Amino acid sequence: MxxxxxxxxxxxxxxxxxxxxxxxxxxxxxxxxxxxxxxxxxxxxxxxxxxxxxxxxxxxxxxxxxxxxxxxxxxxxxxxxxSWTNVDAVMVGLVAELAARGRTLGLLSNIVADLVPIFEARHGDWLGHFTTLAYSCELGVAKPDRRAYELVAERLGVAPRECLFIDDNETNVLAARELGMRAEVFRAPDQVRALVDD
Known part of the structure; x- marks a missing residue:
C-alpha cells in the first residue's frame, strides 16, 4: 500500500x-x-x-x-x-473520504501564481485535506520535470517509490514512473478507489 x-x-x-x-x-x-x-x-x-x-x-x-x-x-x-476554478464534486468527496480514512495526501499541480489565491479562497475547505500543496509556480519547476516529483515526495516525508500518483496527462505519469512512483493516468473516481485499495 x-x-x-x-x-x-x-x-x-x-x-x-x-x-x-x-x-x-x-x-x-x-x-x-x-x-x-x-x-x-x-x-x-x-x-x-x-x-x-x-x-x-x-x-x-x-x-x-x-x-x-x-x-x-x-x-x-x-x-x-x-476558467480554471471549477471542480468535480465526486472527486472532492473522494479526497475527503481518503483523508477521513487517515491517508496521507499530496497535491502536485502545474498552476500559475495568479490562480493560487483565487483557487484557495474558493476551495480552501477541501484543500485542507492535503498534507502538502505543491504548486509549480512556487516550486519553480513544472511537471514533467523530475524535480517536481522529488519535491512533493520530500514534502510528504516519503520516498518517490512510496507514492501513488494520479494525473490525467500520460507524459506526467510516465515521468513519475521513471522516478519510481506508482503512477496511473486518471480515468474515473472508481478507478482511483481501486488503485488506493489495491
Whole structure:
C-alpha cells in the first residue's frame, strides 16, 4: 500500500476549461482561435513555473504578431483565471473520504501564481485535506520535470517509490514512473478507489 497518494489538480479534481470559458477567452483576445491556443499552450510552462502574467501574455502576443493593451491583458488574466476554478464534486468527496480514512495526501499541480489565491479562497475547505500543496509556480519547476516529483515526495516525508500518483496527462505519469512512483493516468473516481485499495 502506498504511504502517500499524490493527485494532479486540473483534469483530475478540478475541471478543465469549459467551451463557454474558451469562447470568453477567445472573445477577449480578439485573434484567430487556432494560432491563439497554439501560443497559449506552447508558452505555458514558464508561466506555470512562476513567470509573471504580463510577461506571459506579452510572449503570447509576440508569437501571434499582435499587441495586447494593458486593459486586454487584465481581462485575459481574469477570464483565464476564472476558467480554471471549477471542480468535480465526486472527486472532492473522494479526497475527503481518503483523508477521513487517515491517508496521507499530496497535491502536485502545474498552476500559475495568479490562480493560487483565487483557487484557495474558493476551495480552501477541501484543500485542507492535503498534507502538502505543491504548486509549480512556487516550486519553480513544472511537471514533467523530475524535480517536481522529488519535491512533493520530500514534502510528504516519503520516498518517490512510496507514492501513488494520479494525473490525467500520460507524459506526467510516465515521468513519475521513471522516478519510481506508482503512477496511473486518471480515468474515473472508481478507478482511483481501486488503485488506493489495491
Amino acid at each position: 502506498a504511504r502517500a497518494i499524490v493527485f494532479d489538480l486540473f483534469g483530475v479534481i478540478a475541471s478543465t476549461q469549459t467551451p463557454e470559458d474558451i469562447r470568453a477567452i477567445e472573445r477577449t483576445a480578439g485573434v484567430e482561435p487556432g494560432p491563439f491556443w497554439e501560443a497559449y499552450w506552447a508558452l505555458r510552462k514558464p508561466y506555470d513555473a512562476g513567470q509573471p502574467a504580463g510577461e506571459y501574455w506579452a510572449a503570447v502576443a509576440d508569437r501571434l504578431g499582435a499587441r495586447f493593451t494593458d486593459t486586454t491583458v487584465r481581462a485575459l488574466v481574469e477570464a483565464d483565471m476564472k
